[in-house]
Amino acid sequence: METGIFAAFSxxxxxxxxxxxxxxYSTIDGVTPTMxxxxxxxxxxxxLVSTTIENCYTEELDQIFYSGNLIPIYFAxxxxxxxxxDPDSTNTFYHAxxxxxxxxxFTIYYSERNETISSLNLDQAKVLFPRVTNYRVTxxxxxxxxxxxxxxxxxxxxxxxxxxxxxxxxxxxxxxSIKPNNKSAPFTKSDFQI
Amino acid sequence: xxxxxxxxxxxIILLVxxxxxxxxxxxRDFFINSFQSFSETSETLSTNEKSRKLYEDYNLQxxxxxxxxxxxxxxxxxxxxxxxxxxRRVFINEIELYSKFVFFFLTIIVIILFLISFxxxxxxxxxxxxxxxxxxxxxxxxxxxxxxxxxxNDLIISFNTMSQELESNRKKIIQAEKDAAWxxxxxxxxxxxxxPLTPIRLSLERLEMKYALxxxxxxxxxxxxxxxxxxxIDNLQTFASEFSKFAKLPEAVMKHYNVNKQIAEICTPYQxxxxxxxxxxxxxPLLFADKIQVKQVLENLIQNSINAAKDNFIxxxxxxxxxxxxxxxxxxxGYGIDTKDINEIFKPYFTKSRGGTGLGLAIVKRIIxxxxxxxxxxxxxxxxxxxxxxxPIVHKQEQ
Numbered sequence: 001m002e003t004g005i006f007a008a009f010s011x012x013x014x015x016x017x018x019x020x021x022x023x024x025y026s027t028i029d030g031v032t033p034t035m036x037x038x039x040x041x042x043x044x045x046x047x048l049v050s051t052t053i054e055n056c057y058t059e060e061l062d063q064i065f066y067s068g069n070l071i072p073i074y075f076a077x078x079x080x081x082x083x084x085x086d087p088d089s090t091n092t093f094y095h096a097x098x099x100x101x102x103x104x105x106f107t108i109y110y111s112e113r114n115e116t117i118s119s120l121n122l123d124q125a126k127v128l129f130p131r132v133t134n135y136r137v138t139x140x141x142x143x144x145x146x147x148x149x150x151x152x153x154x155x156x157x158x159x160x161x162x163x164x165x166x167x168x169x170x171x172x173x174x175x176x177s178i179k180p181n182n183k184s185a186p187f188t189k190s191d192f193q194i
Numbered sequence: 195x196x197x198x199x200x201x202x203x204x205x206i207i208l209l210v211x212x213x214x215x216x217x218x219x220x221x222r223d224f225f226i227n228s229f230q231s232f233s234e235t236s237e238t239l240s241t242n243e244k245s246r247k248l249y250e251d252y253n254l255q256x257x258x259x260x261x262x263x264x265x266x267x268x269x270x271x272x273x274x275x276x277x278x279x280x281x282r283r284v285f286i287n288e289i290e291l292y293s294k295f296v297f298f299f300l301t302i303i304v305i306i307l308f309l310i311s312f313x314x315x316x317x318x319x320x321x322x323x324x325x326x327x328x329x330x331x332x333x334x335x336x337x338x339x340x341x342x343x344x345x346x347n348d349l350i351i352s353f354n355t356m357s358q359e360l361e362s363n364r365k366k367i368i369q370a371e372k373d374a375a376w377x378x379x380x381x382x383x384x385x386x387x388x389x390p391l392t393p394i395r396l397s398l399e400r401l402e403m404k405y406a407l408x409x410x411x412x413x414x415x416x417x418x419x420x421x422x423x424x425x426x427i428d429n430l431q432t433f434a435s436e437f438s439k440f441a442k443l444p445e446a447v448m449k450h451y452n453v454n455k456q457i458a459e460i461c462t463p464y465q466x467x468x469x470x471x472x473x474x475x476x477x478x479p480l481l482f483a484d485k486i487q488v489k490q491v492l493e494n495l496i497q498n499s500i501n502a503a504k505d506n507f508i509x510x511x512x513x514x515x516x517x518x519x520x521x522x523x524x525x526x527x528g529y530g531i532d533t534k535d536i537n538e539i540f541k542p543y544f545t546k547s548r549g550g551t552g553l554g555l556a557i558v559k560r561i562i563x564x565x566x567x568x569x570x571x572x573x574x575x576x577x578x579x580x581x582x583x584x585x586p587i588v589h590k591q592e593q
Contacts, residue, residue: 014296021295027287060283067280068273101242101272102249102265163274164281 028173031058035182038153042192045140049077053130053155053180061174062122065099065106069162071171072096073130075112075155077137082148082186089138097129130155143189154181205345209311217300242272318346322353334361378542390426397422436553446484446564450590453481453488453520457511460492464509468500471510478513481520482588487561494554495524495581502528502579518587525580531573539571 033056041048053073065071072094078087093112100107106125107118112135117128137151156179157171172179200208249268253261318341328336336357338350397419404415454474461470481488499509503526510525531539538544540559545552562569566586573579 014292017295017299018292021292021298025291025295027284027291063283064280067276068269069277099273101269101276102246162277162281162284164278165284169284 026173028060029058030174030176031055032178033155033175033180035153035155035180037182038151038184040151040184040187041134042140043134045192047137047140047143047151047187048134049132049137049151049153049184050134051132051153051182056130056175056180057126058174061171062126064169064171065097065122065125067162068099068101069160070096070098071157071160073155073157075132075135075153077135078152078154079138079142080150080152081144082150087152088149089142091135091137093135095129097125140189140192143192145189148186148188150186151184152181153184154179200345209307213304213307242275245272245275314341314344315346317341318344318350322346322350325353325357329357329360334364387430390429394423394426436557439553439557446487448482448484450480450482450588451485452478453483453522454478454513456485456489457492457513457522460489460496461511464496464500468503469508470496471508473510473512475512475514478515478520479587481585483565483585484561487565491558491561491583492522492524494558498554498581499524499526499528499579502526502530504528515587520585520587522583522585523580524583525578527578530575530577530579531571532575536571536573540569 034054036051036054038049038051041050074092074094077091077093079089080087093110095111096109098107098109099105103119105118106120106122107116108120108125108128109116112132120128132153143149157175159168159170159172161168245268249265253264256264318338321338325336325338334357337354340350340354341347344350401415401419403409404412409415454476457474458472461472464470496509500507506527508527510523512521512523512525514521535544540555542553542556544556559569562583562585568584570582571579572582
């Protein structure tokens with residue numbers, strides 16, 4: 001009984017030490033990703049946006065990609081009126097990367113256009129995985145006259161569970177807990193009439 | 195039976211052993227259980243190669259639907275394998291880092307415990323040091339607070355006992371010295387009073403006898419006797435006056451003044467009868483002292499030298515100074531002082547000269563010491579004597 005109490009006490013103490021220590025230092029050597037400035041296009045009365053994330057891979061992330069687990073990047077595209085704090089609209093979508101151990105290749109699923117690209121090697125997959133291409137944000141009907149708008153795109157990684165681990169691994173640690181984001185140049189409804 | 199603490203060295207060893215044992219017990223369960231858990235997990239892992247071979251061997255034997263399901267199952271197994279490899283790597287990284295945290299934490303705890311124990315060990319030592327200093331300064335009543343859990347407590351108890359004994363002995367010595375001083379004084383007083391009484395009594399008896407016989411030289415005898423009685427009464431008055439001076443010196447009036455000038459003024463009247471060489475430092479700082487008392491000192495020492503004068507007698511008076519001291523030396527080439535008497539000359543009532551009270555040099559010493567100075571003497575029989583006086587330099591802003 002005493003050993004049990006002692007073990008529980010020591011576990012509690014060690015957990016506290018680890019929790020406090022983790023506040024200052026992490027096992028994960030992360031990178032600081034950056035979101036490129038979103039590029040806008042106007043096509044068929046729609047605002048389209050394209051961008052990608054730079055500096056978003058580490059050696060450990062590459063190994064995690066090879067695990068065969070589904071690895072998603074989530075995106076949120078927010079439409080703001082200039083000077084407002086709250087967005088007019090928010091759209092979310094994700095890109096999911098999965099490795100095939102038998103085929104030794106990668107597949108990327110783009111939820112925004114329900115499209116899958118297969119048979120990619122790692123280098124190809126790493127280029128295409130964070131890239132957002134011509135995402136349809138909104139139609140001109142939703143844009144008011146004489147008001148400046150801008151877009152803000154944010155990306156993040158979630159926790160995933162690996163076999164053999166007691167707790168989920170927060171992939172965002174590999175991005176130093178940073179959710180990269182960036183704003184587009186401002187635009188108005190008149191830009192659609194070009 | 196009194197409980198005795200283990201020795202200081204044993205206490206330190208016990209402390210270190212306690213820390214090690216506690217640390218091992220504390221962290222053993224955590225790490226051992228973690229490694230056991232990890233090993234169990236590792237043993238269940240299969241290999242990707244076996245899965246791949248299994249797929250290659252059997253996938254062509256299956257129809258399309260089953261082949262797709264078979265591939266999915268095999269990939270799931272291989273994925274699980276890969277995930278476990280990642281989990282293992284992450285786990286190892288975490289253990290490495292967490293062990294550093296624990297090591298850092300343990301180091302901090304050990305340092306804190308060491309500092310605490312060091313404080314409790316050194317606190318009695320500091321008290322002992324302070325008390326020893328006070329003891330050296332003459333405070334024999336100093337006592338140290340006991341530290342019952344300190345290995346130095348026995349030393350503290352011994353120190354307290356020692357200081358109590360010293361205080362008790364000091365009181366006994368002071369009392370004994372007082373008793374001896376009173377006895378000496380009573381003896382000297384009796385002696386000094388009896389000395390003039392004898393010639394007075396003899397003179398009176400002679401006068402009575404001459405008067406009874408109606409002697410023709412009665413007038414001459416009367417004159418002689420009254421002269422003797424006057425002389426003896428003068429002696430008694432001188433003695434009483436010197437005794438009074440010694441008993442109570444007037445309060446010093448301290449001020450800065452040029453002691454060179456004072457020496458020159460004192461010597462002027464003597465220089466008509468004897469040779470006095472003055473070698474006075476021109477840059478001598480001002481002396482901070484009672485001018486009248488210092489004059490008394492200088493006159494007393496010069497007179498002392500004159501009392502020991504012989505042929506070709508000469509007195510040399512020098513002044514000089516260091517950073518903190520003004521030195522005055524008075525040297526003569528008189529008869530000198532016997533080696534056995536050197537240590538006695540400053541004691542009250544010690545004298546070798548007829549008619550001397552033995553209080554002069556005692557008064558000199560007392561005046562100089564009351565100014566924070568000191569006096570020493572060097573002497574050689576038939577060569578001469580040198581008195582060296584030292585006074586502290588007191589700057590005006592220090593007053």
